[in-house]
Amino acid sequence: MSERGSKWVELKIRVNSEYVEPIVRLFNKYLSGKVYTQVVDFKEDDNDPNHLDVEIIGYIVSDDKISEYLTNIEVGLKLFEKIFDISDLSKKEVFSDTWEKQKFPPISLGNNIVIVPKEEDKVDFQDKKTLVIEPSMAFGTGHHATTKMCIELLDIFIEGEESVLDLGTGTGILSLCSLLLGAKRVFCVDNDIEAIYAARKNFEKSGFISEVEFFHGDLSKIPEKNKNFDLVLANLTSNILIENFDHIFSKISENGIIIISGILDIRIDEVIEKFLNGHLKLLKKLKYDNWVSLVFQGI
Numbered sequence: 151m152s153e154r155g156s157k158w159v160e161l162k163i164r165v166n167s168e169y170v171e172p173i174v175r176l177f178n179k180y181l182s183g184k185v186y187t188q189v190v191d192f193k194e195d196d197n198d199p200n201h202l203d204v205e206i207i208g209y210i211v212s213d214d215k216i217s218e219y220l221t222n223i224e225v226g227l228k229l230f231e232k233i234f235d236i237s238d239l240s241k242k243e244v245f246s247d248t249w250e251k252q253k254f255p256p257i258s259l260g261n262n263i264v265i266v267p268k269e270e271d272k273v274d275f276q277d278k279k280t281l282v283i284e285p286s287m288a289f290g291t292g293h294h295a296t297t298k299m300c301i302e303l304l305d306i307f308i309e310g311e312e313s314v315l316d317l318g319t320g321t322g323i324l325s326l327c328s329l330l331l332g333a334k335r336v337f338c339v340d341n342d343i344e345a346i347y348a349a350r351k352n353f354e355k356s357g358f359i360s361e362v363e364f365f366h367g368d369l370s371k372i373p374e375k376n377k378n379f380d381l382v383l384a385n386l387t388s389n390i391l392i393e394n395f396d397h398i399f400s401k402i403s404e405n406g407i408i409i410i411s412g413i414l415d416i417r418i419d420e421v422i423e424k425f426l427n428g429h430l431k432l433l434k435k436l437k438y439d440n441w442v443s444l445v446f447q448g449i
């Protein structure tokens with residue numbers, strides 16, 4: 151059943167970066183994938199190890215299950231509170247059209263791309279290519295550090311004519327940038343139906359609808375025939391990346407490239423260790439605030 155047009159509750163909580171994953175897991179259990187994290191108040195000279203530097207934001211649909219799910223989340227948070235510091239949980243009612251009315255300024259990403267929220271904003275950005283990403287419930291306007299770094303990396307690693315697999319496509323932003331930079335075909339995957347709707351709309355608007363195929367479902371369930379991609383993109387979380395390493399790795403062609411993002415600095419060693427399993431080499435690492443993105447290549 152589509153969740154479009156429905157009422158939602160936005161949940162927000164702050165925690166130290168070391169303890170992000172347990173809360174993300176708890177939220178994910180009840181929030182069907184609509185969970186995002188952002189680094190707040192980051193200061194290079196911040197030496198307080200317990201500083202609540204990451205905000206976790208989740209959206210839960212307001213249906214007959216909401217009070218049961220909220221109670222379960224609150225019970226889980228109470229247990230976590232005994233082990234580590236967390237802020238109070240804030241709750242706010244929101245409607246789907248709240249996302250559509252969001253305003254964000256044009257943003258220049260990498261050396262070649264400017265993202266704008268509306269067709270009318272497509273003014274002259276000199277020799278840069280412009281992409282319209284409409285505000286929606288899906289993640290991916292280009293303003294988050296994890297997305298920005300992926301686009302910088304696409305600038306470097308897209309040479310032309312690649313087939314690209316986009317795991318957790320959100321608005322489709324990374325796939326659309328890949329096509330703008332010269333990729334030939336993209337395959338977009340997301341387990342959130344709102345993301346698939348938003349991405350399809352953005353592809354239609356950008357004139358790239360015949361270069362894309364969509365898969366709505368978990369990345370571990372992509373049909374076997376969809377493999378041998380020249381480049382795989384995965385802007386997810388450290389846990390999802392580690393747990394799905396085999397699925398991600400099985401999708402690249404020989405010498406294919408994997409760009410991963412959404413990794414908090416504190417988890418970097420674990421992620422690198424999992425990905426350097428003898429079949430991949432590390433080509434590049436980017437860091438912004440507390441976030442890291444990595445590029446691997448099959449060997």
Ligand SMILES: C[S@@+](CC[C@H](N)C(=O)[O-])C[C@H]1O[C@@H](n2cnc3c(N)ncnc32)[C@H](O)[C@@H]1O
Pocket residue numbers: 183184288289290291292296297300317318319320321322323324339340341342345367368369370385386390412
């Ligand atoms: C951080 S957003 C990235 C969006 C966009 N690619 C970007 O870079 O801005 C992660 C996306 O992955 C999706 N996602 C999370 N876990 C997933 C899974 N196991 N299988 C498929 N999609 C998943 C979420 O619904 C969300 O749209």
